[in-house]
Amino acid sequence: MFHIHIGAHKVGSTSLQRFFTLNAGLLEELGVSYPQVGFGTFAHHPLAKAFTESKHVHERAELKAALARLAAEAPDKTFLLSSEVFEFARPDGVGELAEAVAPHQAQILFYVRDFTRMIPSKYAQRTKTGGNHKNFDDFLDIAHEMRWLAFTRLVSTWAHHFGWDAIRVQVLDRETLVGGDLLKDAWAALGLPVEAFSQCDPASLEPVNTSPNWVALEAVREVNRRLSTADLGLPKDEKTKGLRHIKALEEARFAVEGLRVGKLLAVCEQASVEAGLADKPGQYLTSEQWSTLHGLFRSEIERLNRRLPGAPIRVPSTRPPAERTFLPQLSELTAQERLRLGRRVLAARQVKKLPPQVIETIGSAFGVRARPPRVQKLDAWHAVTMHRLRRALGLSTGRTQELERRKELAAARRARVANNQAPEADAAGAPAVTATAGAGDRAGRRPTLMRRIERRFARWSRRLRGERPSSS
Known part of the structure; x- marks a missing residue:
């Protein structure tokens, strides 16, 4: 027997x-x-691609011959092949596969999913891998034009070469799966004993490739859209011969692609959790969209039931959702929520390593002004220098202590006014501050030299940042 699991995509x-x-x-x-x-x-993705029209297949003939030898050398053995790429096999490719495994009987395992769950899952998959920049409604318009919503034709192609008796179609739902679980259903389809399932590796029973929360997903979509359309300030002229420009371009490309392909989703998911937005309610399908997709799914199942022998495929009972209050996208978050989310994304270690222009583009997706590394170093130098000056002049080096000192002076002043007392009769014991007070009585005031130095540093910082000088 050859058990061939052919998908479908986003169905476990x-x-x-x-x-x-x-x-x-x-x-x-x-x-x-x-x-x-x-x-x-x-x-078995490389093997499945050998029976498709993909141009990126090496040793196509060798893979087909290896499969035929495997089947011929062990005619009494049971094999299992699995790849959702078989879903894209061309009709003559399915025929070639049937010929390769001809010494054996075959069972084609095909799992389907209600379109009301499959389309949002496909939207999440395309978005998190950077392949979709459209919002959900626009993506749904494209989905209606794809063959995702017509799997009867696909099943008919495989049945034409293997026979309808070899086809096993199952709906991915607790009500229809054996034991209410996908893995147990596949175990039963392979004809394996139920008691042996308990011997499986516990790590293999954990779910994988789950869809993220909508806040993280929409953050990924917006960041990818801006990175693919924004001018990152990198050299674009192919005639440029400068090694520095070429190196900068290559480093930026590797950094951006590495983030978008494998790291951006994890960064946004972690940021949404830290910002308290991971559980923010939201849904993608409207009631009308749900009814349309569910009706299409039932129609496809009814067509299959007219052709498949044995018990009919049962459609699980579902309820339409409540009316959608908003289309999930990043603009639906409040300005404060976007700022919280964006600051945590920019604080991620993977993002800090990117070129400054890329960091600025990512920050613009959330309305956060990202500070270039040069400005951050300037701020650190400014803080250290001011700390040393305060310590040299005998002033408080901690901002908290300085604020507490100011509060004490203000409270003492208010107490004198309330008691109508002269400065030298201050009951609070605070030092008197008068217009003619000496240098020793001005412990709470910053010296004139210190104020001038701080203003000078502030002007230098603004000029280096490119900001306009303030009116003060």
Whole structure:
């Protein structure tokens, strides 16, 4: 027997393939081989691409021949292949696959999902990988034009070469899955004993590739949109021969792509949790959109039930959601919420390593003005210098102590006015501050030289930042 799991995308395929890989030894002991022919990290994606129209396939003929040899050398053995890339196999490619495994019987495992859950999941997947910059409503318009919403044609292609008896279609829902779980359902489809499921690796039972909260997802979409459209101030002229410009361009490209592909989602998710926005309510589908998608899903299931032998596929019972109050996007957050979120994104270690112009572009997505590293170094130098000057002049070096001192002087002044006492009869014991007081009685006032130095430093800082001088 050849069990061939063909998807679909965003219907638990990653969880299944991780489960198969981590339990490959147990499967082998139970008589099911998860072969290494055309194997990738967790699945047989390279093998599946050999039967598609993809131009990025090397050794296509060698992969097909290796699969045929595997089937011919062990006609009595049971094999398991898994890849959602099989979903894109061309009709003649499906026929070639049927010929390659011909010595064996075949079972085609295909999991489907209610479109009301699959489309938001696809939106999340495309957005977090940087492949979508549109909001959900615009993305849904594109989805209606794709073949995601018509899986009957795909199943018919595989049934044409393997027969309708070899097709097993299951809806991803607790009500329809064996044991209410996807992994247990696939275990049963392979014909394995139920009691052996308890021997599986516990790590393989954990869910993977889950959708993030909408705040983090929309933050990723907005940042990716700005990074792909903004002028990052990098050299663009292909005729530029300066090594410094070329190096800056290459470093920026690697840094930006590394962030967008593997790190930006984790940064935004962590920032949303720290900002207290991870549980902010919101939904993508309106009631009308939900009804349309659910109706299309039921129609597809009804078409399959007219062709598939045996018990019909059962559509799980669902309820339409409440009316959508807003379309989830970053602009729906308040200005304070965007600032909280943006500051935490910019504070992430992965973002601090990026070029200054990239950091500024990321900050603009949240309305946060990112300070370039040069300005940050200037601020640190300014703070250290002022600290040393205060210590040299015998003043308080801590801002908290200075504020407390000012509060004490103000309270003493108010007490004198309330008691109608002369400065020398101050009951609070605070030093008297008069217009003719000597230098020794002015402990609470900053010396004139100190004030002039601070103003001079402030002017220098503003000039270096490029800010306009204040009227004061």
